[in-house]
Amino acid sequence: MDISRKRGGTVATTRRIRILAAAALGSLGLFLAGTGNAIAAGPGPDSCVKCHEDEVASYAKSVHGQKGNVRGAANAGECSSCHGDASEHVAKRGKVPLKTPGKKNVSADDSNAACMSCHKSDSKRSHWAGSTHQSRDVACANCHTVHAAKDKVLAKLTQSEACFACHKTQRAELNRPSRHPILEGKVACSDCHNVHGSVGPKLVKKDSIVETCYQCHAEKRGPFVHNHEPVQEDCGNCHNPHGTVADSLLKMRQPFLCHACHTPHGGQVLSVTGQGNNLRTATSGGKDGVNITQGRGCLNCHTQVHGGNNPNATNPPAQFMLR
Numbered sequence: 001m002d003i004s005r006k007r008g009g010t011v012a013t014t015r016r017i018r019i020l021a022a023a024a025l026g027s028l029g030l031f032l033a034g035t036g037n038a039i040a041a042g043p044g045p046d047s048c049v050k051c052h053e054d055e056v057a058s059y060a061k062s063v064h065g066q067k068g069n070v071r072g073a074a075n076a077g078e079c080s081s082c083h084g085d086a087s088e089h090v091a092k093r094g095k096v097p098l099k100t101p102g103k104k105n106v107s108a109d110d111s112n113a114a115c116m117s118c119h120k121s122d123s124k125r126s127h128w129a130g131s132t133h134q135s136r137d138v139a140c141a142n143c144h145t146v147h148a149a150k151d152k153v154l155a156k157l158t159q160s161e162a163c164f165a166c167h168k169t170q171r172a173e174l175n176r177p178s179r180h181p182i183l184e185g186k187v188a189c190s191d192c193h194n195v196h197g198s199v200g201p202k203l204v205k206k207d208s209i210v211e212t213c214y215q216c217h218a219e220k221r222g223p224f225v226h227n228h229e230p231v232q233e234d235c236g237n238c239h240n241p242h243g244t245v246a247d248s249l250l251k252m253r254q255p256f257l258c259h260a261c262h263t264p265h266g267g268q269v270l271s272v273t274g275q276g277n278n279l280r281t282a283t284s285g286g287k288d289g290v291n292i293t294q295g296r297g298c299l300n301c302h303t304q305v306h307g308g309n310n311p312n313a314t315n316p317p318a319q320f321m322l323r
Contacts, residue, residue: 127197224307
């Protein structure tokens, strides 16, 4: 057998294999580029795992790293799709920092750009531009944990921990007697708020605060025969949803809460329209406002503060809450 010819055939075969492999990799690159998530050139995960074994292992267990989740290049296990080209980082053994979302060496906008390359079409993020969090340089990585099997923001029981890192006032309010069961994980911040932006005030999920509250408290919606105007305008006129000392999440106890709009002076309980009923009765001794300030009895008669259907009300602005 001609050994030289055999060796020549082996070399030729090897060359053909290399050409086919290069063509396959080129096709893969074109495919990923077509999806808008082309993998950045440079070392792959095999290079990263030599120093970042723990990070690569935890990433594999995350939502992004799960096999079959093929939203973009990040799900193919390509670290460079989020962290950028690592060629210089690897060549100089880590002395050149990478683009690491959430770190101070990367701006919030640059960090978020990596996330938005895959998540830009999600409807929940349609109002991100110009939102409270975006305008205050909050990065996705400030709240989300990408290299984790479970992102604490996505679980009701742990979501509030991420929010309380900045919203300490709301955390303190949840220590009050009357509050939503957020600490127990029965209610999540995201049940009421869309942290990625909203057309409503205070990042509420719906167009208004009342519509957001009606998601759970539909029985307060009405319409009623006699509506209570402040209720229809904003539940926050009377309630603090994060926690209060008074019952039912009220900002203060009645009758003082009622007095914020309805004056007790002159024996009259005045509505916002200026009409009212005289409370000078025989039981009060004819003294102005005794039934209100001493008896604290607004709710003795006006039980339906969110609106009433009493058909016998002769003076609707003052009587709409009667039994």
